[in-house]
Structures are given as C-alpha cells and as structure tokens.
Amino acid sequence: MKRTGRNRQEIAAGLAWAAIGLGAIAIAANYAFGTIIRMGPGFVPILLGALLAVFGVIAAWQGRREPEVSLDLRWRPFAFIIGGIVVWVLLIDHVGFVPSTVALVAISAQAERDVTWLETFLLAAGMTLVGYLIFIRGIGIPIAAFGS
Amino acid sequence: MDLFSGIALGLDVAITSEALLFCLIGVSVGMFIGVLPGIGPLAAVAMTLPITYHLEPMSALIMLAGIFYGAQYGGSTASILLNLPGTSTTAVTALDGYPMAKQGRAGVALFITTITSFAGGCFAIVLVMSFAPALGQMALKFSSAEYFSIMLLGLVAAATMSLGSPVKGIIAVVAGLLLSTVGMDPTSGTIRYSFGVLELQDGLNLVAMAMGLFGVAELLKNAGKPRDLTPQKVRLRELIPTRKDLSECWKPTVRGSFIGSFVGILPGAGPTLAAFLAYAFEKRVSRRPERFGRGAIEGISAPEAANNASTQAAFIPTLALGIPGDAGMAVLLGAMMIHGITPRPEFFTTNADLFWGLVVSFWVGNLMLLVLNIPLIGFWVRILTVPQRILFPAILFFICIGVYSVSNSPFDVMTVIVFGIVGYLMNAYGYPPAPMLMGFILGPMLEQHFRRALLFSRGDITTFIDRPISAAFLVLTVALVASLAIPGFMARRRARLAED
Numbered sequence: 297m298k299r300t301g302r303n304r305q306e307i308a309a310g311l312a313w314a315a316i317g318l319g320a321i322a323i324a325a326n327y328a329f330g331t332i333i334r335m336g337p338g339f340v341p342i343l344l345g346a347l348l349a350v351f352g353v354i355a356a357w358q359g360r361r362e363p364e365v366s367l368d369l370r371w372r373p374f375a376f377i378i379g380g381i382v383v384w385v386l387l388i389d390h391v392g393f394v395p396s397t398v399a400l401v402a403i404s405a406q407a408e409r410d411v412t413w414l415e416t417f418l419l420a421a422g423m424t425l426v427g428y429l430i431f432i433r434g435i436g437i438p439i440a441a442f443g444s
Numbered sequence: 445m446d447l448f449s450g451i452a453l454g455l456d457v458a459i460t461s462e463a464l465l466f467c468l469i470g471v472s473v474g475m476f477i478g479v480l481p482g483i484g485p486l487a488a489v490a491m492t493l494p495i496t497y498h499l500e501p502m503s504a505l506i507m508l509a510g511i512f513y514g515a516q517y518g519g520s521t522a523s524i525l526l527n528l529p530g531t532s533t534t535a536v537t538a539l540d541g542y543p544m545a546k547q548g549r550a551g552v553a554l555f556i557t558t559i560t561s562f563a564g565g566c567f568a569i570v571l572v573m574s575f576a577p578a579l580g581q582m583a584l585k586f587s588s589a590e591y592f593s594i595m596l597l598g599l600v601a602a603a604t605m606s607l608g609s610p611v612k613g614i615i616a617v618v619a620g621l622l623l624s625t626v627g628m629d630p631t632s633g634t635i636r637y638s639f640g641v642l643e644l645q646d647g648l649n650l651v652a653m654a655m656g657l658f659g660v661a662e663l664l665k666n667a668g669k670p671r672d673l674t675p676q677k678v679r680l681r682e683l684i685p686t687r688k689d690l691s692e693c694w695k696p697t698v699r700g701s702f703i704g705s706f707v708g709i710l711p712g713a714g715p716t717l718a719a720f721l722a723y724a725f726e727k728r729v730s731r732r733p734e735r736f737g738r739g740a741i742e743g744i745s746a747p748e749a750a751n752n753a754s755t756q757a758a759f760i761p762t763l764a765l766g767i768p769g770d771a772g773m774a775v776l777l778g779a780m781m782i783h784g785i786t787p788r789p790e791f792f793t794t795n796a797d798l799f800w801g802l803v804v805s806f807w808v809g810n811l812m813l814l815v816l817n818i819p820l821i822g823f824w825v826r827i828l829t830v831p832q833r834i835l836f837p838a839i840l841f842f843i844c845i846g847v848y849s850v851s852n853s854p855f856d857v858m859t860v861i862v863f864g865i866v867g868y869l870m871n872a873y874g875y876p877p878a879p880m881l882m883g884f885i886l887g888p889m890l891e892q893h894f895r896r897a898l899l900f901s902r903g904d905i906t907t908f909i910d911r912p913i914s915a916a917f918l919v920l921t922v923a924l925v926a927s928l929a930i931p932g933f934m935a936r937r938r939a940r941l942a943e944d
Contacts, residue, residue: 305873306873309873313615313619316619316622317622318669320637323637323732326532326631327629327634327636328632328634329902331904332898332905333898333899333903334616334899335894335895335898336630336632336634337629337631337634337636339895340891340895341622341625341636341637343627344621344622345622347618348615348618348619348622351611351614351615351618354611354614355609355615356613356689358609358611361725366759367869367872367873368872370667370668370669372668373664373667373668374664375842377663377664377667377836378664378861378864379556379799380837380840380866381660381843381844381857381860381861381864382861384844384853384857385844385858385861386854388848388857389854393468395717397841397845400837400840400841400844401837401838401840404836404837405833405834405837406832406838406839407667407668407836407837408667408668408831408832408836409852410833411833412830414487415834418574418836419834419838421835423837423838423841427841427845428496429844431849435499435849436541436612437845437848438852439848439851439852440555443588443612443696
C-alpha cells in the first residue's frame with residue numbers, strides 16, 4: 297500500500313456517491329414535486345438525492361486526509377463466484393434444477409485454487425441431492441428437476 | 445395483561461411440540477451458521493427466511509428468532525478457537541478469547557462465554573417482558589411526527605455509531621432510503637426509478653438485497669484468502685472454570701448485561717456497539733487493565749453478556765414500534781411483515797399470544813443453546829475446520845435457491861449479484877452496508893410519516909418540535925450529531941478504537 301498526499305480512490309468513491317445523488321435528482325425531476333403540504337412523488341427523492349450529493353462531496357473532501365486504500369481485487373475468486381451465480385440464473389428456467397445446480401457448484405468451487413476434481417464432483421452431487429430433497433421434495437417449490 | 449398471566453399464556457404457546465421443534469431447529473441452524481467464520485446472524489436469517497414462508501407465522505417467527513440469537517452464540521466459538529470472528533459482534537470476544545485459547549484455556553473460555561451469553565440474554569428477556577408492552581401503550585399516542593422523529597433518531601444512530609467514519613455511515617443510510625423509493629409511490633401511484641424494467645415496479649426485494657450485501661459480499665471478501673485452519677484444542681475436562689474464574693466474571697457479566705440492554709433498546713444501535721462499549725467499560729474499571737488483550741476473563745464475559753442482551757433487548761423497539769434496532773432485526777421485521785404480522789403498539793393486545801409465545805420461546809431457545817453448546821463443543825470445532833472450497837459453493841447454492849424460491853424470480857437472483865458487488869465495494873472503501881439496509885427497510889415508513897405529518901400540520905415544519913415526544917427524539921438526534929462534530933470527542937474516540 298502506497299501512501300500519497302492525495303487519496304484518489306477515496307475521493308473518487310465520495311464523488312461517485314455525489315454523482316448518484318445528482319442522477320437521482322435528474323430522474324426525479326420528471327415526477328411531480330408537489331408542495332410541502334401535499335408532496336408529490338418527486339419531493340422525497342429529490343431531497344434524498346441532494347443529501348447524497350452533499351455528503352458525497354464531504355466524504356471526498358475528508359478522503360484527502362485518510363490513509364491510502366486501494367481495492368485488493370482477487371480476480372479468480374471474484375470471477376468464479378459471480379460467474380457461478382450468473383450461470384445458475386441463466387440456466388434455471390431453461391434446463392431445470394439439477395443441471396443448473398451442478399453448474400453453480402462446479403464453477404464456484406474453482407474460486408479456491410486448492411480444490412480437486414474429485415471434491416468438486418462430490419460436492420456438486422451432494423449439494424444437488426440435498427437441495428432436491430429439501431426444496432423440491434420437502435418444501436415443494438415449483439421448479440422442474442430437469443427441463444423448463 | 446400482567447406479567448404472570450402473560451408468561452402463562454406464552455408457556456401455553458411455546459411449550460407445544462411444534463413450537464419446541466421449530467425452536468430447536470432454529471437455534472441449531474443458527475448456531476451452525478454462526479460457527480462458520482465470516483457469516484453472521486444477518487446472513488443466517490436472510491438465508492433461511494425463504495424456507496419459513498411455508499410455515500405457520502408463529503413457528504416461522506420462533507424459528508427465525510432462534511436462528512438470529514443462535515448465530516450470535518455460535519459466533520463466539522470461531523472467535524475463540526480461530527481468532528476469526530464470525531461477525532463483527534464477536535470480534536471483541538476474540539481480543540481476549542483467543543489469547544485464552546492459546547494458553548490452553550479454550551474450554552474455559554467457551555464455557556464462560558456460553559454461560560455469560562445465557563445470563564445476558566435472560567436479563568434482557570425480563571426487560572422485554574416488562575417494558576415492551578408498556579412502550580407499546582405509550583406508542584399508542586404517537587402520531588406521524590413522533591414516528592418520523594424516532595426513525596430519524598434510529599437511522600442517525602445506525603449511521604454514526606458504527607465503528608467507521610460517520611459521514612460514510614450517513615451516505616449509506618441515504619443511499620438505502622433512496623433505494624427504498626424504487627417502485628410504486630403508494631400515495632400517488634407513480635412508478636419511480638424503474639428504468640423501464642417491469643420487475644422494478646414492485647421495488648427491490650429485501651431478501652435479495654440482504655443476501656447480496658451480507659452473503660455474497662462476505663464470500664467475495666474472504667474467498668482466495670489463505671486462512672489458518674488449526675483451531676486450538678479443547679478437551680471436555682478443561683471446560684470447567686475454577687472458582688476464581690467464576691468470581692472474576694460475575695460482576696462483568698452483570699455490567700455487560702446492563703450496557704447491552706440499554707444499547708439494544710436504542711433503535712439503530714446493535715450488538716456490535718454493545719460489545720465494544722462493555723469491553724471498553726471493563727477495561728476502564730479494572731484494577732489491572734494491562735491484562736486485557738492477554739486473556740482476561742472479564743474481557744470475554746462482559747462483551748458476550750452485552751451482545752446477547754442487546755440482541756434480545758432489540759426486540760423491544762422492534763415489536764413495540766415496528767422500528768428495528770439493527771439490520772438483523774430489520775430483516776426479521778421484514779419476515780414478520782411477509783407473514784402478515786405488522787408490529788405496532790396494538791401488537792401486544794391484538795397478538796398477545798404471539799408476543800408472549802415468542803418471548804417465552806426466547807427463554808426456551810437460550811436454554812437449548814446452553815445444552816447444545818457445551819456437550820457438543822467437539823462437533824462445533826469440527827465444523828470450524830470445513831475448508832472454504834467446500835463451504836462457499838454450498839453457501840452460494842443456499843443463497844441462490846433461497847432467493848429464487850421467494851417469488852420464483854430470476855430477477856431477484858440478479859439483484860443478489862448486483863448487491864453482492866455493491867457490498868464488496870462498500871466494504872473495501874469503508875462504507876458500512878448495514879445502515880444502508882436499515883435505510884432501505886425504514887424508507888417507505890419514513891417517507892409516509894414525513895408526508896403525513898406535514899399534511900396534518902398544513903405544511904408547518906414546526907410540528908416536529910411542537911409535539912414534546914417528537915421534540916425529545918429530535919434533541920437526541922441533534923445531540924448525537926453534535927457529539928460527533930466536537931473535535932475532541934472524535935479524537936478520543938479514534939484513539940480508543942485504535943488502542944482496542
């Protein structure tokens with residue numbers, strides 16, 4: 297970790313919140329604002345957007361003095377965990393519970409480097425069976441085991 | 445209804461075979477999830493919430509509450525044996541619990557935390573029984589102005605009393621409030637912030653958001669990090685504390701219970717703060733403060749009593765006012781609403797059986813935890829050693845299927861992914877996700893009461909200070925903000941945190 301006089305990432309984070317606040321105001325400008333007695337749907341969102349913008353700027357200002365933080369992103373676990381869920385969502389309504397769950401477990405297990413193929417296989421089979429028994433047989437949620 | 449007839453009614457409801465069964469399932473699952481490092485009570489409740497949709501409201505509540513305080517118990521095990529707190533609430537326990545374990549006193553530490561947790565929990569349950577109905581009585585007179593002010597106090601407390609920067613906490617709350625406006629405005633019927641997406645017209649799903657912020661975000665934070673998985677050894681013989689241990693820890697337990705209960709009653713301040721305050725207090729009153737951090741028994745008994753007391757006491761504002769004490773309570777409150785139970789002042793008379801049944805079940809559950817925890821210590825230790833490569837895919841699976849089964853919506857699972865990434869980024873930059881969830885949950889109520897209060901007062905903003913109870917809440921809110929603005933206080937607070 298580098299220590300510099302300016303902390304770019306902290307400042308950027310504060311400004312990002314401020315930008316979200318301004319964006320919220322811009323969108324809410326399309327909703328009726330109303331009066332203080334009869335507030336329209338736009339009143340509270342604009343108020344909140346303004347608060348977010350103000351505090352975002354304050355956070356950015358304070359961020360100048362904070363020690364440098366930088367995002368310690370580990371790509372491998374990140375990609376496999378997010379990827380596993382994405383694949384599950386894309387598959388679930390088309391191929392059914394069993395294939396999508398096998399895919400989720402097999403993909404997300406790769407997030408850790410030390411996993412073996414045998415472990416992956418046993419885990420996928422085990423989770424699918426347990427999940428099938430609890431959720432489809434037990435609770436009876438309406439998902440097909442196979443197919444859509 | 446007086447206390448004793450209430451307890452009698454509660455016993456009737458809570459000592460049925462069905463209630464006992466769901467209480468047992470709840471506390472065991474909670475304990476199990478709580479023991480797993482990195483997953484706290486909030487994620488535990490969020491993960492199991494969908495399963496309870498198919499139960500009777502009473503059973504569902506008993507089970508969810510059991511999971512909630514069970515996870516609180518379980519968290520301390522990971523702290524003591526691995527120095528890996530399951531949640532921020534038990535991080536304090538690791539300060540002295542882990543050194544004790546390294547000195548070969550792991551068994552004693554586990555035994556003491558179990559007993560003090562039980563004591564703290566019981567103390568607070570008595571408070572819930574005596575004060576929640578009374579507060580409910582008082583709250584019958586509340587109008588929109590009072591509700592708005594107390595929620596504001598709760599949100600400001602949640603934002604500023606967390607351990608990081610108060611400004612970041614406020615940003616998180618405001619962002620959560622803004623997220624709560626997504627969907628249809630109940631007054632005008634206007635659809636807000638839907639970006640043309642059909643699913644967003646009903647607003648964001650609470651369970652999906654909680655799972656993303658506290659489930660997936662935690663996995664992203666911990667995955668790929670090597671961790672030491674050799675817990676300190678525990679033998680059953682070593683569990684029994686000496687007479688000296690017991691005499692050293694009973695006073696801290698009582699003090700911790702008081703501090704925890706007080707913090708728990710405040711809306712917005714949760715068990716983490718309770719544990720930190722109790723620890724700091726013990727260190728201050730101790731004659732030999734230098735022992736803290738090196739295995740002082742007061743250092744585990746006070747915070748454990750405090751965090752469990754606060755977990756139970758947080759039910760007071762939650763049940764009496766419908767205002768959750770912390771993010772975990774907020775998820776529990778969401779669960780109650782899904783089951784068609786809206787906590788409000790009348791709750792204690794209209795749903796007397798539910799209230800007393802639930803409170804008595806807390807006692808039953810705490811007793812079960814006491815019995816489960818100590819003899820099964822070997823089993824809990826074994827769970828601790830399950831490697832992440834096995835654990836994480838299993839957790840992900842429960843998150844996916846759990847969220848999906850709420851309304852069979854793939855969109856909700858996508859929401860989990862988005863909030864998983866949001867939560868990960870927020871954690872990385874020191875923005876606390878819990879206040880954001882608080883804001884999201886209280887948002888609709890806050891907006892409604894704000895609009896209604898000003899409608900009734902014909903736009904006169906002084907309505908919030910003209911009404912004495914509302915004014916009192918606002919004074920507390922201002923005092924809270926002012927105490928942060930005073931530079932000396934901030935410096936001292938920082939110094940103390942750095943020292944701990």
